[in-house]
Amino acid sequence: MSVITIERKVLEKNDEVARQNRLLFAQHKIFAINVVSSPGAGKTSLLERTLEHFAGRVGVAVIEGDVQTDIDAQRVAKYNVPAVQIVTRGGCHLEANLVHDALQNFDLTNVRLLIIENVGNLVCPSNYDLGEAMKIVVASTTEGDDKPLKYPAMFRNSSVLIINKIDLLPYLNCNIGTLRANALRINPSLTVFETSCTTGAGIAEWANWLTARATSVNA
Amino acid sequence: MHELSVAQSIVDIVLQHLPKEDHVAVKSVGLRLGEMAGIVPDSLEFCFSAITQGTPLEGAALEIEHVPLTAHCNDCGVDGNIEPTLFACPSCGGRSLAILSGREMQVKDIEVEESEGIR
Numbered sequence: 001m002s003v004i005t006i007e008r009k010v011l012e013k014n015d016e017v018a019r020q021n022r023l024l025f026a027q028h029k030i031f032a033i034n035v036v037s038s039p040g041a042g043k044t045s046l047l048e049r050t051l052e053h054f055a056g057r058v059g060v061a062v063i064e065g066d067v068q069t070d071i072d073a074q075r076v077a078k079y080n081v082p083a084v085q086i087v088t089r090g091g092c093h094l095e096a097n098l099v100h101d102a103l104q105n106f107d108l109t110n111v112r113l114l115i116i117e118n119v120g121n122l123v124c125p126s127n128y129d130l131g132e133a134m135k136i137v138v139a140s141t142t143e144g145d146d147k148p149l150k151y152p153a154m155f156r157n158s159s160v161l162i163i164n165k166i167d168l169l170p171y172l173n174c175n176i177g178t179l180r181a182n183a184l185r186i187n188p189s190l191t192v193f194e195t196s197c198t199t200g201a202g203i204a205e206w207a208n209w210l211t212a213r214a215t216s217v218n219a
Numbered sequence: 220m221h222e223l224s225v226a227q228s229i230v231d232i233v234l235q236h237l238p239k240e241d242h243v244a245v246k247s248v249g250l251r252l253g254e255m256a257g258i259v260p261d262s263l264e265f266c267f268s269a270i271t272q273g274t275p276l277e278g279a280a281l282e283i284e285h286v287p288l289t290a291h292c293n294d295c296g297v298d299g300n301i302e303p304t305l306f307a308c309p310s311c312g313g314r315s316l317a318i319l320s321g322r323e324m325q326v327k328d329i330e331v332e333e334s335e336g337i338r
């Protein structure tokens with residue numbers, strides 16, 4: 001019996017492709033975000049609302065990750081932005097190489113902001129760097145206020161928290177102050193927005209912040 | 220369930236490190252796993268044993284070294300173990316923490332044995 005020392009990161013291959021993606025984004029001055037949440041928290045709705053707010057003024061491209069179907073990419077394409085669907089066929093998260101391949105479908109010269117909607121899942125995507133500038137985690141009020149404590153890695157790894165479905169607060173047992181406090185406990189540097197994709201509340205604030213971030217990177 | 224894809228990545232790395240000429244069987248794989256790596260060990264072990272059937276890793280044990288979540292407190296300067304659901308300094312309760320360990324996912328080493336297979 002003999003021992004062979006290896007000492008390598010399990011996800012080093014993904015990290016290497018993510019590094020290449022990041023390089024590509026830098027070359028093209030693209031601000032890339034990786035949007036994560038539990039299934040159904042409202043990622044695609046938020047995207048639709050955000051694109052509606054941009055009304056074509058921002059050069060956006062979208063990558064949609066789903067386990068099955070291209071429904072989400074179809075929803076987004078209605079806003080006249082280039083959208084590519086990645087179907088993971090059972091895979092519970094996007095990996096850097098899938099994003100790398102999807103990028104071949106875009107003319108990157110006009111893209112300033114790349115929005116990647118990850119597969120609805122609060123665990124797996126936190127391990128896979130896609131090359132994004134930041135992760136945006138969406139938590140909806142219907143999921144309760146303890147999500148951050150149950151999924152600390154995702155909240156720790158994200159830069160922005162969007163609390164969505166605030167229109168439903170009157171009907172729920174969710175204390176938005178507690179949700180905020182729990183998230184900030186895990187990650188004090190989170191920027192927090194509160195939105196409703198139904199009423200449109202908070203969308204302008206979030207979309208303007210995003211535009212400012214994207215343009216400061218591109219400047 | 221990204222344990223399947225993690226297991227596949229582990230197998231890929233191990234196969235790259237097996238001696239080219241000799242027929243060997245992998246007896247164990249040493250893995251370093253952080254408390255906040257987002258991996259369920261039981262499910263990883265299950266996936267690992269399933270995908271190693273018929274490979275030089277068949278029957279190999281996955282020996283997991285669990286790494287606790289530790290951090291440096293920017294408020295009081297203490298390094299300590301952090302409760303993942305509390306995320307506060309164990310000494311002063313401070314919230315400004317720089318994580319020191321707990322996110323690891325590394326293949327450390329493997330134990331191999333000459334196999335009886337054709338040489």
Ligand SMILES: Nc1nc2c(ncn2[C@@H]2O[C@H](COP(=O)(O)OP(=O)(O)OP(=O)(O)O)[C@@H](O)[C@H]2O)c(=O)[nH]1
Pocket residue numbers: 037038039040041042043044045046072119120121164165166167168195196197198199
């Ligand atoms: N009341 C209310 N419903 C919302 C809001 N945002 C989204 N929804 C609804 O929630 C459901 C899921 O929304 P999606 O935008 O598809 O959620 P998603 O996160 O993209 O879902 P997956 O991609 O499947 O993970 C839809 O029925 C939306 O209409 C909101 O702010 N308020």
Ligand SMILES: [Mg+2]
Pocket residue numbers: 043044045072117
């Ligand atoms: Mg969606």
Ligand SMILES: [Zn+2]
Pocket residue numbers: 292293294295296297308309310311312313
């Ligand atoms: Zn302290």
